Amino acid sequence: MRNLTSASPEIETRGDTWRFPMDQPLTLDSGGSLAPLEIGYRTYGTLNADKSNAVLVCHALTGDQYLASTHPVTGKPGWWTRVVGPGLPLDPGRHFIICTNVIGGCMGSSGPASTNPVSGEVYGLTFPVITIADMVRAQAMLVEALGIETLFAVVGCSMGGMQVLQWAADFPERMFSAICIAAAARHSAQNIAFHEVGRAAIMADPDWRGGAYEAAGVRPEKGLAVARMAAHITYLSEAALQRKFGRELQRDGLSWGFDTDFQVESYLRHQGASFVDRFDANSYLYITRALDYFDLAASHDGVLAEAFVRARHVRFCVLSFSSDWLYSTAESRDIVRALNAAGCRASFVEIETDKGHDAIFLDEPALDSALRGFLAAAAEKRGLS
Amino acid sequence: MRNLTSASPEIETRGDTWRFPMDQPLTLDSGGSLAPLEIGYRTYGTLNADKSNAVLVCHALTGDQYLASTHPVTGKPGWWTRVVGPGLPLDPGRHFIICTNVIGGCMGSSGPASTNPVSGEVYGLTFPVITIADMVRAQAMLVEALGIETLFAVVGCSMGGMQVLQWAADFPERMFSAICIAAAARHSAQNIAFHEVGRAAIMADPDWRGGAYEAAGVRPEKGLAVARMAAHITYLSEAALQRKFGRELQRDGLSWGFDTDFQVESYLRHQGASFVDRFDANSYLYITRALDYFDLAASHDGVLAEAFVRARHVRFCVLSFSSDWLYSTAESRDIVRALNAAGCRASFVEIETDKGHDAIFLDEPALDSALRGFLAAAAEKRGLS
Numbered sequence: 088m089r090n091l092t093s094a095s096p097e098i099e100t101r102g103d104t105w106r107f108p109m110d111q112p113l114t115l116d117s118g119g120s121l122a123p124l125e126i127g128y129r130t131y132g133t134l135n136a137d138k139s140n141a142v143l144v145c146h147a148l149t150g151d152q153y154l155a156s157t158h159p160v161t162g163k164p165g166w167w168t169r170v171v172g173p174g175l176p177l178d179p180g181r182h183f184i185i186c187t188n189v190i191g192g193c194m195g196s197s198g199p200a201s202t203n204p205v206s207g208e209v210y211g212l213t214f215p216v217i218t219i220a221d222m223v224r225a226q227a228m229l230v231e232a233l234g235i236e237t238l239f240a241v242v243g244c245s246m247g248g249m250q251v252l253q254w255a256a257d258f259p260e261r262m263f264s265a266i267c268i269a270a271a272a273r274h275s276a277q278n279i280a281f282h283e284v285g286r287a288a289i290m291a292d293p294d295w296r297g298g299a300y301e302a303a304g305v306r307p308e309k310g311l312a313v314a315r316m317a318a319h320i321t322y323l324s325e326a327a328l329q330r331k332f333g334r335e336l337q338r339d340g341l342s343w344g345f346d347t348d349f350q351v352e353s354y355l356r357h358q359g360a361s362f363v364d365r366f367d368a369n370s371y372l373y374i375t376r377a378l379d380y381f382d383l384a385a386s387h388d389g390v391l392a393e394a395f396v397r398a399r400h401v402r403f404c405v406l407s408f409s410s411d412w413l414y415s416t417a418e419s420r421d422i423v424r425a426l427n428a429a430g431c432r433a434s435f436v437e438i439e440t441d442k443g444h445d446a447i448f449l450d451e452p453a454l455d456s457a458l459r460g461f462l463a464a465a466a467e468k469r470g471l472s
Numbered sequence: 473m474r475n476l477t478s479a480s481p482e483i484e485t486r487g488d489t490w491r492f493p494m495d496q497p498l499t500l501d502s503g504g505s506l507a508p509l510e511i512g513y514r515t516y517g518t519l520n521a522d523k524s525n526a527v528l529v530c531h532a533l534t535g536d537q538y539l540a541s542t543h544p545v546t547g548k549p550g551w552w553t554r555v556v557g558p559g560l561p562l563d564p565g566r567h568f569i570i571c572t573n574v575i576g577g578c579m580g581s582s583g584p585a586s587t588n589p590v591s592g593e594v595y596g597l598t599f600p601v602i603t604i605a606d607m608v609r610a611q612a613m614l615v616e617a618l619g620i621e622t623l624f625a626v627v628g629c630s631m632g633g634m635q636v637l638q639w640a641a642d643f644p645e646r647m648f649s650a651i652c653i654a655a656a657a658r659h660s661a662q663n664i665a666f667h668e669v670g671r672a673a674i675m676a677d678p679d680w681r682g683g684a685y686e687a688a689g690v691r692p693e694k695g696l697a698v699a700r701m702a703a704h705i706t707y708l709s710e711a712a713l714q715r716k717f718g719r720e721l722q723r724d725g726l727s728w729g730f731d732t733d734f735q736v737e738s739y740l741r742h743q744g745a746s747f748v749d750r751f752d753a754n755s756y757l758y759i760t761r762a763l764d765y766f767d768l769a770a771s772h773d774g775v776l777a778e779a780f781v782r783a784r785h786v787r788f789c790v791l792s793f794s795s796d797w798l799y800s801t802a803e804s805r806d807i808v809r810a811l812n813a814a815g816c817r818a819s820f821v822e823i824e825t826d827k828g829h830d831a832i833f834l835d836e837p838a839l840d841s842a843l844r845g846f847l848a849a850a851a852e853k854r855g856l857s
């Protein structure tokens with residue numbers, strides 16, 4: 088069930104795909120269930136003897152389990168090598184770091200590109216609509232299967248941060264601390280609107296074929312690229328776009344045509360074109376839908392604090408970026424207020440940066456030091472050296 | 473050349489399409505020229521004896537000359553009936569109001585859907601790439617053809633505001649006052665990025681056919697709808713979207729599918745679907761390109777104030793909306809600073825509203841009173857009763 092590969096000479100990484108038997112289905116919020124459940128995952132580092140050093144990292148919309156090892160499709164370094172690695176806040180030398188591909192995803196976990204065991208065909212749109220809570224329930228099954236009773240920390244950014252909040256609501260007894268970065272307790276109208284543009288772009292592509300493109304041997308690459316381009320704008324602040332690109336041209340002078348005149352156009356087109364190589368269009372539909380459905384208060388009588396009442400023993404850290412307009416500081420403050428109202432211990436740091444939501448993945452020393460400080464204090468309390 | 477129709481019992485409106493002869497081409501920034509030049513336009517009210525009451529209103533990206541009369545395609549009221557009408561700031565009883573469809577547009581002015589007189593075929597992408605300055609040069613030709621030497625006011629919002637600034641740079645001697653609402657002196661990287669998403673969506677539609685869809689008897693409606701949806705998000709503030717729609721559902725309960733669950737999704741889809749009935753996809757490409765190329769300082773040695781040095785006699789009013797993130801107050805302040813540096817007289821009002829860029833078209837009493845106040849003072853100076 089496991090294979091050993093190396094991320095870098097320093098990091099031991101394991102993991103592959105965990106297949107649960109048919110009689111261990113995943114219960115879904117939609118009312119149905121999913122079996123067999125498969126979870127693509129990777130681990131970094133070694134679980135200590137008392138199993139107290141496990142950290143679950145939850146990835147963002149288009150992320151995956153390759154947070155600190157080479158991506159098998161793109162060949163690029165992991166998406167969080169600034170945070171996970173030797174000497175970094177999450178250190179495989181001290182922590183046993185687990186990262187799972189969310190269900191609905193396309194990197195080994197059950198999703199719309201998986202084969203429906205009943206029909207023997209690719210699910211496509213017959214895959215059930217899933218939620219953030221479903222994703223978390225699947226993660227909890229894997230964590231249990233790995234023999235871990237209590238996670239030292241559940242850490243996530245963006246959609247991963249929402250999973251962290253959902254963990255605190257649903258499995259607080261299985262976690263010691265929680266770090267929620269650049270997230271929100273619910274999707275706003277603007278968030279939903281941007282996702283709907285992306286879904287409309289995918290569905291407008293004739294190669295989408297009502298979701299059954301696999302059987303037709305085509306892929307809605309153009310539509311998926313447009314979806315990515317639109318979303319990508321929300322990941323950067325206006326200031327960051329201006330600083331990085333401004334009105335800089337690709338060549339000397341304007342083309343007086345519709346080629347990419349401006350560097351920002353070229354950048355966006357590249358983002359779209361490279362995304363389709365590694366991501367499945369139907370997965371994009373399912374995961375954006377899960378995000379849009381996310382409203383943690385709604386499932387707790389409309390009171391966000393109610394979601395956290397069983398998590399009073401958990402040490403929370405909430406982080407936001409000042410220029411993030413996708414999931415703003417105001418939304419992180421709402422989370423902190425609810426945690427406080429529930430009687431939870433919560434640290435809150437707003438990191439001053441003009442890099443926008445993407446600061447998650449960029450060189451941001453203040454993020455580094457906030458994570459280090461919080462994790463060190465939590466480790467001391469937990470009795471980790 | 474003119475036909476008389478009635479907008480409402482109160483408003484006299486004239487206009488149709490002005491056709492310039494082949495030997496009066498429009499000179500273009502790209503180096504070429506355009507002939508024959510056609511300009512779709514409408515007028516409201518009557519030119520007074522000394523021709524001192526003419527007001528040119530410049531429309532936004534997807535606007536047209538039907539600012540105060542029923543739109544011939546949609547059957548809807550004009551787009552600025554809150555500002556133009558009896559007893560309103562721009563009053564056909566006092567002003568002779570002219571509004572022209574911009575060149576590149578699709579409501580009667582020369583554009584990519586026009587017939588190329590040389591080939592006898594629809595231009596499509598053989599139409600020349602145009603600029604805001606080209607649009608303004610065409611307007612100036614029509615104003616001259618109408619026998620008007622000096623406009624009492626040039627008024628515009630959004631892209632129309634950019635035309636106002638361009639008027640002040642290129643034809644200051646032909647204007648007495650200028651009102652620039654919710655605009656900018658150049659397109660930012662984020663502005664360009666959103667437009668590039670729209671263009672990519674149109675070009676991704678197989679029915680676009682490299683711009684030659686007319687000949688093929690098809691229209692890239694799906695791509696154009698996605699472009700409109702993406703752009704529409706930028707017209708509303710996050711707060712306005714939240715207030716109008718929040719997470720309100722279309723029906724009781726979630727669909728657990730990909731239909732429009734949320735009202736904001738339904739609203740956006742409706743915006744996209746209704747837009748394609750009245751707008752041409754290639755026009756959308758050309759006009760967004762003109763906007764992206766707009767950088768008034770760049771054509772004046774990089775110093776915006778230099779654009780205004782010949783406009784010291786013009787009375788300027790610059791207006792912005794506090795929650796407008798498409799063309800923000802900061803960008804209006806840049807304009808005002810440049811006007812001041814050039815020695816121009818400029819009033820500046822930031823209107824407090826949570827409605828975003830779309831406040832232009834909405835019930836916004838502060839806009840109304842700012843326009844009234846500025847126009848009354850200008851009329852007194854101009855000797856208009």
